[in-house]
Amino acid sequence: MRIKKHLGHSGDYTILCTHYHNDHIANNARLAGKNFPIIYHENAASKINYLRTNASGQILRMYRDMPKEGFLKRLGVFNNTIIRLLLKREIYSRYIAEPLLFTVSYILSLKSIGRIYSGKKHVQYLKPAKMTELNFSGMKTKGWILDDSLYAMEAPGHSDCHTVYYQKNNSILIAGDALNFLTPNDIQYGTLKETIESQKFLLDLVQNEKIELLCQGHYPPLTGNEKIVSYISDIIDKHEHVYNLTSSFIKNINTGLSFDELYERYCAIDDPLINRLKKITFPRSTLVFLDVYLLKMLEESGVKSGSPRTAGY
Numbered sequence: 321m322r323i324k325k326h327l328g329h330s331g332d333y334t335i336l337c338t339h340y341h342n343d344h345i346a347n348n349a350r351l352a353g354k355n356f357p358i359i360y361h362e363n364a365a366s367k368i369n370y371l372r373t374n375a376s377g378q379i380l381r382m383y384r385d386m387p388k389e390g391f392l393k394r395l396g397v398f399n400n401t402i403i404r405l406l407l408k409r410e411i412y413s414r415y416i417a418e419p420l421l422f423t424v425s426y427i428l429s430l431k432s433i434g435r436i437y438s439g440k441k442h443v444q445y446l447k448p449a450k451m452t453e454l455n456f457s458g459m460k461t462k463g464w465i466l467d468d469s470l471y472a473m474e475a476p477g478h479s480d481c482h483t484v485y486y487q488k489n490n491s492i493l494i495a496g497d498a499l500n501f502l503t504p505n506d507i508q509y510g511t512l513k514e515t516i517e518s519q520k521f522l523l524d525l526v527q528n529e530k531i532e533l534l535c536q537g538h539y540p541p542l543t544g545n546e547k548i549v550s551y552i553s554d555i556i557d558k559h560e561h562v563y564n565l566t567s568s569f570i571k572n573i574n575t576g577l578s579f580d581e582l583y584e585r586y587c588a589i590d591d592p593l594i595n596r597l598k599k600i601t602f603p604r605s606t607l608v609f610l611d612v613y614l615l616k617m618l619e620e621s622g623v624k625s626g627s628p629r630t631a632g633y
Contacts, residue, residue: 323351332356335439336472338496339482340364341374341506342433343606344537349439357444359466361474363481363509368440373508375429376422381507383421386615388413390580394611396603397424446472446483456486459528461521475522477515478503484522491532493548495522499536499555502562502597504616505609512616516559523552538607562593566617579615579625586614 327333335358337345348358360368367373383391392403406417451462454471463473469489475482475498485494497503498518504510525531526548534542534551542548569589573582587598587610601610618625 323347327351334359334466335442336483336485336494337364338484338494338498338537339479340367340371341479341497342371342429342436343374344496345371345438346433346436349437349442352439352442356442358439358442359444359446359472361481361483362445362447363479365445367481368438368443371436371438372426372429372433374506375433376425377508378506379421379425380418382609382612383418385507386611387579388417390578390583391611392417394603448474456525457528459524461525473521473525475518477511477513477518479506480509480511482518486525486529486531488529491530492535493522493526493531493533494535497537498522499552500538500607501555501558502608502610502613503559505602505607505612507609507612507615510612510616512563512613512620516556516563519552519556519559523549523556526552558593562597562613563617565589565591565594566614567621570617570621570623573623575623575625577625579618582618582625583611583614586610 332353332355333351334356335348335352337348337358337360340360352358370377379395388407389403392398392406393400398406405412406420407413446464451464451474454461454463454465454473461473463471466472466485469487471486471488472483473486475484475495478497478500482496482498484496484498486492487494498515499522503515504512526534526545530545531548532543532545534548536542542551566586569586573585577585587594597608597610601608602612
């Protein structure tokens with residue numbers, strides 16, 4: 321409600337959503353005016369009826385896509401006795417563990433985020449079919465013209481619906497989580513290749529338009545074009561370093577190892593960035609999911625670990 325107090329009491333606000341993650345959009349309906357839209361990319365339409373999928377859906381997908389025992393141990397919610405019981409039989413794993421995980425993740429999300437006010441009756445979607453050609457100081461791209469000086473553009477990677485907004489008159493770029501390190505952390509809708517492509521696109525935009533203010537979802541605003549260029553360049557360098565390091569690791573692994581064994585060896589790499597990411601990876605925070613990142617890298621490389629993902633029954 322501090323945002324509403326700061327903006328004033330009229331409630332006549334168009335709300336620009338960068339993506340569907342519930343730590344960004346939980347209070348939309350509390351800010352939305354009766355006649356003003358909440359704007360998302362069209363790819364968010366499949367999530368709008370259950371926006372808490374970023375919590376419970378993420379956990380269930382990790383449980384289903386990774387070896388179950390290792391994931392449950394990393395999650396840190398259940399002790400070894402309960403984990404063995406949940407995985408003793410396939411029927412337990414499917415019909416007891418999954419509902420239990422859903423309930424636990426829902427409660428944790430409710431505790432950290434609170435109730436979600438989606439305001440879905442106010443939602444309007446940016447449709448890719450209606451994008452138009454944009455030209456920013458000779459840099460040609462596609463996007464949507466929202467008003468005389470406000471533009472929306474696709475920046476997928478962190479999620480498939482991630483959108484950035486550029487307010488040209490005031491030289492403001494609203495980047496959401498497109499520049500987070502390390503991203504993607506969304507096992508459901510994040511992509512590796514598009515992450516770096518979007519970051520390079522934003523760097524080009526900032527350089528061409530000499531943008532002076534960068535606003536992000538989890539970090540303080542950054543002012544000054546030179547500082548913003550340096551900041552984004554550093555983020556790209558870090559992502560490319562981890563990407564290349566992980567690619568090299570995958571090329572030299574024994575594919576007969578299980579995912580959990582691979583992840584243990586991956587975390588043992590003596591590298592400053594990997595060491596830093598280990599300290600903040602989920603469940604310590606929800607900004608970094610290092611096991612999700614490795615899994616996506618393995619999938620992108622076409623490498624399958626020796627242990628089936630359903631191992632642990």
